[in-house]
């Protein structure tokens with residue numbers, strides 16, 4: 732490709748990648764232990780650190796946002812499915828002088844399903860080690876019932 736990558740695109744830091752890598756396994760990254768095997772966040776395909784079959788995607792599609800929460804471990808095929816590549820004509824003086832590759836994020840399907848109302852929390856033993864897991868319900872914050880009320884309150 733002769734087109735250079737956008738200057739704003741910066742790769743994630745290795746530490747960010749490793750944290751995401753461990754988070755994808757469901758383990759606690761602050762334990763300091765690194766695991767070589769992880770899995771794709773979307774399809775669950777097993778991944779091995781260093782085998783290049785995965786990508787760390789910018790979840791919000793903003794390549795300049797390299798925050799931990801924006802780092803998303805996916806396998807190459809899921810990354811490809813979430814990115815739509817189209818071509819756009821480049822014109823000069825009404826004539827087509829070439830084509831430009833446009834990458835567009837179409838998003839991941841799964842994100843909606845993620846809103847479960849239960850989660851697994853580890854049970855810690857006396858020495859801080861994980862002795863098991865239990866499922867707890869997540870309390871949803873109360874939804875704001877009507878917008879009208881908000882407006883009235885603002886007027887005051």
Ligand SMILES: [Zn+2]
Nearest residue numbers: 771774806809
């Ligand atoms: Zn995948």
